Amino acid sequence: DPRRGRDDGAGLGGAARSIARRRRGLGERLADAGLTRGTGHAHLVRAALEGMCHQTRDVVETTEQVSGVPLGALRADGGGSANGWLM
16 A cells, blocks of 8 residues: 555656666665665555656656647556556
8 A cells, every 4th residue: 555655755767767777786776766774565666656657647748748739638447547546
């Protein structure tokens, strides 16, 4: 349940960011992602769900910008649509 975990600064980045940082040590990469010894399962779940929200917003804003048409509604299906926090 993502509501149990505060944000605590944990975040998941895209593949490009991961590839750029691969040469760094594991500890440095974890610190960059906001992970600490206190980061738990709920924090990671929340970070993943927030990442999905940010990606969806990026797609919606880009689509509106390119098409010049505002999006009136966004419909969702699939596994994510069953998550009340995400919706």
